[in-house]
Amino acid sequence: MALRVFNTLGRKLEEFTPLNPPRVGMYVCGPTVYGHSHLGHAKSYVSFDAILRWLRLSGYQVAYVQNITDVGHMTENDEDAGQDKLVAEARRRGLHPMAVAEIFTRSYFEDMDALNVLRPDISPRASGHIPEQIECARLLIEKGNAYVNNGSVYFDVASFWKYGRLSGRNVEEMEAGARVEVNPEKRKPADFALWKRAEPGHIMRWKSPWGEGFPGWHLECSVMSQKYIGVTLDIHGGGLENQFPHHECEIAQGECTTGQPFCRYWLHNNMVTLDGQKMGKSLGNSVCLKDLFSTTEPLRDRAGNILVEKSFEPAVVRHFILTSHYRAPLDFSNEALKGAEAGSYKLRDAVREIHKAALTRAVHAKSEPGAQATGSAAAATTLAPGATAPELGATARATGATALEQCSAAAKSDAVRTALTNVVRRFADAMNEDFNTAAAIATVFDFIRQTGTWVREGAPAEDLLAADALMQRLVGDALGLKWQDTAGGAAAEHERNALIQVLVDLRNDARKTKNFALGDQVRQRLAALGIELKDGPTGTTW
RNA sequence: GGUGGCGUGCCCGAGUGGACUAAGGGAGCGGAUUGCAAAUCCGUUUUUCAUGGGUUCGAAUCCCAUCGCCACCUCCA
CATH class of the missing domain: 3.40.50.620 (HUPs)
Structure with missing residues (x-):
């Protein structure tokens, strides 16, 4: 198209x-x-x-x-x-x-x-x-x-x-x-x-x-x-x-x-409005980006009414903007931003999940003799820096619309390959129709439901790598969504994760012996530091 | 006053004559899962697209009127 x-x-x-x-x-x-x-x-x-x-x-x-x-x-x-x-x-x-x-x-x-x-x-x-x-x-x-x-x-x-x-x-x-x-x-x-x-x-x-x-x-x-x-x-x-x-x-x-x-x-x-009204300095309801990104208290208009109750990270603001069409007016409000934030974090977590699963499974596939298929190693190598580099947008930018199709072609199973092809087609159709980012994002949300299923059901490494590569192209390269890292550099991140894993292991030991009080204490104290533990069927994640 | 555009379900927002019994997200509710929880998954909330007429076999989508909002006519993304 x-x-x-x-x-x-x-x-x-x-x-x-x-x-x-x-x-x-x-x-x-x-x-x-x-x-x-x-x-x-x-x-x-x-x-x-x-x-x-x-x-x-x-x-x-x-x-x-x-x-x-x-x-x-x-x-x-x-x-x-x-x-x-x-x-x-x-x-x-x-x-x-x-x-x-x-x-x-x-x-x-x-x-x-x-x-x-x-x-x-x-x-x-x-x-x-x-x-x-x-x-x-x-x-x-x-x-x-x-x-x-x-x-x-x-x-x-x-x-x-x-x-x-x-x-x-x-x-x-x-x-x-x-x-x-x-x-x-x-x-x-x-x-x-x-x-x-x-x-x-x-x-x-x-x-x-x-x-x-x-x-x-x-x-x-x-x-x-x-x-x-x-x-x-x-x-x-x-x-x-x-x-x-x-x-x-x-x-x-x-x-x-x-x-x-x-x-x-x-x-x-088109223009933005704030709570349905024109935004302007003279009206006293202008929201500047630096305030929005980092405020520690509610932003108010001149009359003292709350415009935005807390800060929102830039990726969330970007996400919100992209859920509407560029030629349509967009109404900012505290409620709308909160809604966008919840949706954006859901997307972020799913993108991280497929990325992590793809890398993990690729490593396992490598270590199993005979289990390694063509494409897997190459894909893993291409994506390997993703483990330490910023999670999105770090993939090499290919030229041509084929960049997206290449990702889907690398899938192993017919079902996944077909699914990826459909995602590419829907996404491209949306963007080719006067850059309809809203429809493109809707496609990505449907896509994460599928990748979640593949991860849970243990799809082959090639499938996960292909899905992950496509996800990064769509979300990172095309939409440009790059959420804040939870920690500083790659080394710091690694060390931090290792430390958390120790606590998670201890907590799970405590839970096995029914010492829930201790288990909950670990979870609560980590939560106080902003680290949320989630117990799933395949183990604890955060 | 003139000109251009918009008004979608509880909220945000795609869609602009038949696949719309309206994408996707949020929120609420119910269920699965869980020691509890979060997340996740499944289901559900709306016959409805500002209002009133009209055209059409058929309209959220076209026409007219009304109301509201935005932009421009002065620098503004």
């Missing part, structure tokens, strides 16, 4: 065909680094991360570029500067705006790393591409698409007939609409700035042919995407709210300078 994506240009599902396969040039609007990332950022970048991962797993060589906007918003005298506490704080501490940008750029990557969002191949900074932006503005003036007025440069919207096509807007109608205030320097209200004259109080300023100033808000994306990807992007992603005017302006700038289509597929993610 071919990949279909919902293209905002045309507003319908279209088969995805890159300009120069297997290469794909993908650009996603990055953050403006003036504050810590919040739930909205999480939804956006987790969504595009899933898209990126699926494209790569499908065999595309994706060049992924995402900007860092560090120009244009941090000004000394802007009216909204007073509302931005962080800029206010920066000023109070005497920090340069670039220092503020640096702080929040790092913060952004920290949060995204925690969410297991793959880093872009290139993260260009707007401030690092001023000459390119000046050149673009100059070229647009030369081509008759822009004009200079009093040290600023404006794009003449009337010169580009396609303006408004992406967002389905009619420039004439908008002019009829009541705008709050129209910059008198513009010929038409819909014209937008390519370069703005810097007023005396403006800190971030660069020399240009039109005097000192700074680039317009939309210019960086056109310039930097085309610089690193080429004149025509395959995919441009971003938040729904940026459709107009931001993306519309990007198209205008990009196409007027090159005469070529700017982007083939426009993908827009």
Whole structure:
């Protein structure tokens, strides 16, 4: 099944065909680094991360570029500067705006790393591409698409007939609409700035042919995407709210300078709400990711109502985001997060179970002469690092959609092979239909019911290894779910497990002699340390 | 005010004309298992898809109206 994506240009599902396969040039609007990332950022970048991962797993060589906007918003005298506490704080501490940008750029990557969002191949900074932006503005003036007025440069919207096509807007109608205030320097209200004259109080300023100033808000994306990807992007992603005017302006700038289509597929993610309401700093219900990941007390809104009662690990937040579609709005709430957490941990435990069982049985199979089948040893070798490395996403990334099919082919029994093939098909069908991660996760939940059965019933090592390999591909590589480790390094983990095993053995001895009081004491004291013992038919696990 | 979109069972959320007597997860309940418990497994909770009309042999899915919410028209993922 071919990949279909919902293209905002045309507003319908279209088969995805890159300009120069297997290469794909993908650009996603990055953050403006003036504050810590919040739930909205999480939804956006987790969504595009899933898209990126699926494209790569499908065999595309994706060049992924995402900007860092560090120009244009941090000004000394802007009216909204007073509302931005962080800029206010920066000023109070005497920090340069670039220092503020640096702080929040790092913060952004920290949060995204925690969410297991793959880093872009290139993260260009707007401030690092001023000459390119000046050149673009100059070229647009030369081509008759822009004009200079009093040290600023404006794009003449009337010169580009396609303006408004992406967002389905009619420039004439908008002019009829009541705008709050129209910059008198513009010929038409819909014209937008390519370069703005810097007023005396403006800190971030660069020399240009039109005097000192700074680039317009939309210019960086056109310039930097085309610089690193080429004149025509395959995919441009971003938040729904940026459709107009931001993306519309990007198209205008990009196409007027090159005469070529700017982007083939426009993908827009929807917004988050909190308890059904818009989330916003001004509303006092904004939840920032650092708080959500590590708070030790409930997060409250301005009125003191509890928004989130405890912290949730990044993988749970990621899991929750992926259970909805990227084009659908997602409502965060304490209850929803708790539900996602329970489900996510169920998945985590099942993924760990099949992994452990596969490795254990592979080792046993090796030690039994004659019992070793082809594939088993190789698979065990491939997966062996998984015993010590992070449990997911550590498998070597194969190219092509066949990466998933290879896993199922390695199974020994027909029944398991068929089951794995079905899982691959369902999962791929879901992802190929405009990246339906919710349906993909549903497939994985059905899959863990099967792997659980195979583990209990003692399926052959080859079957378990194949199932485990597929599970890691789906959950780790495609969905990017990587839960926190219970302990530090691999060695520490090993030692810790050995110690717990001693206590478990002692407890089981006590239970055999009906000394339940002692047995329960061991269990309770381990539970107090966060180690939960579970007695099953094949022994005690934790 | 204009434009685009959404509203699914107790909760979150897929599905968008017939395989839907609605995926998957959560929660509750019952059972299996267990010395107890947790986990796991099995079953169950909803003839129902904002509301009211309409089209159709047939609608959660299409049309109209109403209500609510979200986004954009001003920087915002």
